[in-house]
Amino acid sequence: MSAKNEKLLSTLKLQPVVPVLIIEDAESAVPLAKALVAGGLKAIEITLRTDAALEAVRRVAAEVEGAVVGAGTILNPAHFDAAVKAGSQFIVSPGTTRELIHAARGSDIPLLPGAATASEVMQLREEGYQILKFFPAEQAGGAAYLKSLSSPLAGTMFCPTGGISLKNAKDYLSLPNIVCVGGSWVAPKEMVVAGDWAGITKLAAEAAALAG
Template sequence: MTTGADLLGLSPVMPVVVLDDAADAVPTARALLAGGIGVIELTLRTPAALASIERIAAEVPEIVIGAGTVTAPEHAKQAADAGAKFLVTPGCTDAVLDAAFDTGLPFLPGASTVSEAMRLAERGLTALKFFPAEASGGVAYLKSIGGPLPGLKFCPTGGITVKTAPDYLALSNVGCIGGSWLTPKDALAAKDFGKIEAFAAEASKL
């Protein structure tokens, strides 16, 4: 796997995971894998994030572990050093973009406007994250920009549910979607990894 486009084909749903405890990392990854999901976007939103990526990379090598919420240049290198196999940004500045390129890892840069998407395309990036999806116009927006931007594919994330997922996946310019519903806070707090596996199994069939 060497490109962002490859990332879009790993699973119909890319779980967007927030972990407060690195001890939950391996069981969460194994539950997702058992449910048929072979990729994780683990967000850098908590102090446990980098340690969680390290543990998954070392102990669950069958799953493709990526780092999400890369919002500063140093995050890119930290994530790569922890063992992340790809990066995801919610938006993009030149500094974050350069840092992501410097890691040599594939990445999905975030865009929510036509101008942002065109700028990223100028840098050779054709697989993008569309965030925040629902708040930025959702299915209707993505459908409307498919005509003028036919060479771009998106992973929409933000506010998508298991019910709205099929509407996104039906679009020709959507490769996969990002979903946080696969690893809900209550299931993680209760260490209910069976529930996570069940959500993953449902999502893998979308």
């Protein structure tokens, strides 16, 4: 396994659930990240879906002890470069393009590229990727689909994201080819807006306990 694959695997193995965050206000980023870390979720994905996202990554990277912050919804090399400059320690994409693979090849920061079909997985394996994001997980076939890939595509590990909740996370985590799952349920928008950091820490702790 390459050094970047090893680095990514060690990050994703920190916990069973990686929070997938859409942050509207950068001011909430640090207390939100601290609440998640306090609950046992150290690796955090902040998606580049808002104007506040890069500033949120910067603040969490600089101010939250114990957090391993990554950037998600990376669609092109410009996104990749901006996220790395902001302090992202891993990069997540919903799918993959040649341009994005090329950008990742020239960086020390590991990419978790998205795939939804066996062909996409095979193409990424040829590029040296052993850990992939499976997205959108529930809509693309769910745990049953990933289970069916475990034998013919042995050696590839997945972090499924999309439609996953506390109710179905164990269906995925019980599979041999799953390293963790991504989920937004640990930081509901209404709790973030209300500043209910204790409530989010409780949700994070419930998610972290799925490892058992």
